[in-house]
Amino acid sequence: MPSIPRIIAVDVLDIRFPTSEHLDGSDAMNPEPDYSAAYVVLRTDAGDGHEGHALAFTTGRGNDVQANAIAALAPYVVGRPVAQVCGDLGGFARSLSHDPQLRWLGPEKGVIHMATGAIVNAAWDLAAKRAGKPVWRFLGEMSPEDLVGQVDFRWLSDALTPRDALDILRRAQAGRAERIEHLLRRGYPAYTTSPGWLGYSDEKLTGLAREAVTAGFTQIKLKVGASLTDDIRRMKAARAAVGDHIRIAVDANQRWDVQPAVDWMRQLADYHPYWIEEPTSPDDILGHAAVRRALSPIKVATGEHVANRVVFKQLLQAGAIDIVQIDAARVGGVNENIAILLLAARFGVPVCPHAGGVGLCEMVQHLSMFDYVAVSATMHDRVIEYVDHLHEHFIDPVRVVDGRYVAPTAPGLSAQMREAALTEYAYPGGPVWTSRAQGAGNRPDQAWDAS
């Protein structure tokens, strides 16, 4: 008798795109990102052809550190029975984040937590492929009890108990099938950040903003925080370009201290920004609360750098944010994002995911769609960020039509890249990188040698 199928390998790849060459993705704190993926493949000996693919996103340098951390988790994964992992993804996720020695490196934050997230997401990709469903539907068809079993409630019980979670999920059971049908027919609303990168000229900004409206988007986003004069001019131009009925969010990428955030945003208030995103440190719960109090009715949004569910819990408890911005690759994977969706539902705060980078749109769409089917049960005031970069490298890329994400139907988490991309953009040995001049791209500035 053959032995039971097991996970036999965790392959990790360092994949980098030289996006800094065109200033795509430039903001006040990330002037020249090279969008990168610490990419993971779970392989099994089940013989069914299914692999689990996912990635941790980084902005270039340090992608090797992230990849090394994922590789360090391989001994926790290789050898496990496939059916056990896929049958208890909650237990699998907890076994990684609770390891008593590894948790010193976090706990549950930064490099080690994103490594956990990448592996957990890859396991969800594998499990959903085996079930023949896209992850949003795989989740959306689970029982409330099974969904509660996915969540690590440690440190949450002053805001969300398993009982609370069960109540939320049971309330949302009515109408699940209709909402699945609605998603398949109409998709999920998106907004676009493509016009608003700091490195773009005013002409490029307003041209892209008008194109976005024509394409059906009802919300765009601009990066701010490098120069107040520039921001006022750009905001004014964008408002003139799109008219009064399109929402314009702005994003400072953590650039300010608390009072400077308030002062700066007051200068933009005439142009009615919809939300200010990451006004200050992502760790500063009390700071976000102070900014929100001072700037209302401008909304405050954050999340792409929020380390874990405990920080989200407090942002909600403190009334610090109007918008929860989950990110598919920042926290401990699908399981922790279920906890965060439940927290948001408990506090009645809409979730508008962060996406962009590479693969983040592909993965996070599943979480918003699941939220619509089985948690908040609404799309009201909810939009998924959309950035039109690098989707061509994915086997099942997102499709945005009339300003809405089309619900994916292929099984899995949509994070699988094409073989050609994995070869071409491998760092440092792939042809895209070896063809660049020695010393160019993806190296630290050696500013100390300029003087």
Next chain:
Amino acid sequence: MPSIPRIIAVDVLDIRFPTSEHLDGSDAMNPEPDYSAAYVVLRTDAGDGHEGHALAFTTGRGNDVQANAIAALAPYVVGRPVAQVCGDLGGFARSLSHDPQLRWLGPEKGVIHMATGAIVNAAWDLAAKRAGKPVWRFLGEMSPEDLVGQVDFRWLSDALTPRDALDILRRAQAGRAERIEHLLRRGYPAYTTSPGWLGYSDEKLTGLAREAVTAGFTQIKLKVGASLTDDIRRMKAARAAVGDHIRIAVDANQRWDVQPAVDWMRQLADYHPYWIEEPTSPDDILGHAAVRRALSPIKVATGEHVANRVVFKQLLQAGAIDIVQIDAARVGGVNENIAILLLAARFGVPVCPHAGGVGLCEMVQHLSMFDYVAVSATMHDRVIEYVDHLHEHFIDPVRVVDGRYVAPTAPGLSAQMREAALTEYAYPGGPVWTSRAQGAGNRPDQAWDAS
């Protein structure tokens, strides 16, 4: 003319001690730690024989991840002029933590931040050796203006401005020389955790507790949080062993949610615990505040897992803690700890450092002594944790006499290990590890194969 001296290498070593074999260091969240160091050496071509030594502490598995992260920072360090680094350690520290691509991995938390901290601490070791002073005195003799220049005030200005910092430091200028003399004569108070590890029997606990009192300690600490019945019995035994006038702190190592922390501690209140340390998640500012409100007059302490100055700022703003527990190796090095000492002084909260592990006592004593000389200017209600493990591996180990740390006089940060230790405990190739059976020690439990 020879070129100016530069940093020519960043050597990184993975050093692990098999401490789990004797349950030294066992607590409710870390049942079997193998105390480890991701050890760094900065080498220069100055020809003066000085190197910079420091380490990031971990509890075993994952020490390779931490070492890799330090190695990834080498390109930011190698090639820099020694005089420039040692002459502007504030600028050096900021250049590492502000790198626009690497900061995605944090920002300023977890693996990448501890890597920054290790390198920054090694640079302080180097600078202090070149100045011929122990770090506490090197810092304690800097001007207030130079000390303010060490601090990254980003995200702090709602609680601490450069002006506030200057006021604190200028007020403490009077009496600096006398306090240096006092330190050299009398040292700095310590407390000991050696009796209280969870893995120890009651007999070992009470025996070690009595020894601690005989040795001059006025405070001891017990680990709690695994079993309430055991904790009540151990606390009662410890109180009986040491009498009413010795402070007994307890430490839950993040084991509880908010309400369970309150409920559990109320069961220990009869034995007058002095502080409860890490009652819940280190990220849970609001949770700590709730625990403190409920348990007063039992004090609340935290810090060994507090990721950075922004979280400490909020713990102080929210009135969440009575005791700030800095850690030499958790945050971005000496510079960020100066910021945290200044925040504590601004809020009038005493600093009682976390130490133990390997090398943490050696490094952190410098920070408390500097605080006494130039920041808070007092030792009142302040004690440095002391654990009597692994000091024999250091060239300039801490010395604790009559329950007090003796002020070190050798130049540097005291973190330099003996060559023999660096060879013997190298992981996985050193003789201590190769002599152990295949599969033993420092590998993940493969619990999934037990069923």
